[in-house]
Amino acid sequence: MIAGPATEWDGADPIVSVDGVSFRYGDRPVLEDVSLDVEPGAFLGLVGPNGSGKSTLLELVLGLERPDSGSVTLFGDRAHEFDEGERIGYVAQDATETARDMPVTVREVVAMGRYPHRLVGRFSRADRRAIDEAMERVGIADLASRRIGRLSGGQRQRVFIARALASEADLLVLDEPTVGVDAESREAFYRLLGDLNASGLTIVLIEHDIGVVTTYATEIACLNRRLYFDGDPSEFVATDALADAYGTDQHVVHHDH
Structure with a gap:
């Protein structure tokens, strides 16, 4: 069980702290004694083979599951008790496919991000400005009136x-966000993430393309039930952690910015 009281996050401590976490689905161990921190402003790339526990770790960080042992804190609170959901932007693995059938416009989807801030009634001028600025920042202002299902x-x-x-x-969490996205769009998407991170947004990303992760992330965590590496991408490339975690000879293909 999770031990210890929740603490107040002061902006200097890690945004996410995973301490000695183990988790099982029934009799099947998924995570074993995993510890890592995500500091403010970090871009953490989480890599590992299929079934290695990456998505489960994200679920624990988001408070959707509770560890069997160890602790997970989010902005200083126990992750499963954290109730300021507007501080986390989460893009699930199947988000783009699910969106195909949503009968809403781009602007309506972006506006959903303002719901936690909105008072009863209409959006305020500040809400509308935040929506406009968000679309402009990611380069989709010209698509505002388009149905999301008609987009690439x-x-x-x-x-x-x-x-x-x-x-x-304050934290953007993405689980394999470019599945089914063409190579050119993938590169543009990761350049956008790099720019957002450079502006101060903290990012946690699961991605199978290790070359992308080592190019754009500031920190790599390599996982296969246990943590094989947690640190600088350049150091990761020079270690045997990748081969050890995947159980085979792996090569990193770097992507040009």
Whole structure:
């Protein structure tokens, strides 16, 4: 069980702190004694083979699951008790596919990010400005009136990023966000994430393209039930952690900015 009292986050401590976490689904161990921190302004790339526990770790960070042992804190609170959801922008693995059938416009989706801030009634001038600025920042202002289902996968991902920005999120969490997105759009999407991170947004990303992660992330965590590496991307490339975690010879292909 999680031990210890929740603490108040003062902006200097890690945004996310995972301490000695283990988790099982029934009799199947998924995570074993995993510890890592996500500092403010970091861009953490979480890599590992399929079934390695990456998505489960995100669920624990988001408070959707509770660890069997160890603790997870989010902005200083126990993750499962954290109730300021507007501070987190979450883009799920199947978000773009689910969005195909949403009968709403781009602006309406981005506006959802303002719901936690909105008072009863209409959006305020500040709400409308935040929505406009978020769309402009990710380059989709010209798509505001388009139905989201008519956009490309890369464009839909930008809509979800804009929704997080409109909510004034402090942490952006993405689970394989470019599945089904063409290579050119993927590169543009990750350049956008790099720019957002450079402006101060903290990002946690699950991505199978290790070359992308080592190019854009400021920190790599390599996971396969236990943590094989947590640190600088350049150091990760020079270690055996990748081969050890995947159980095979792996090569990193770098992407040009």
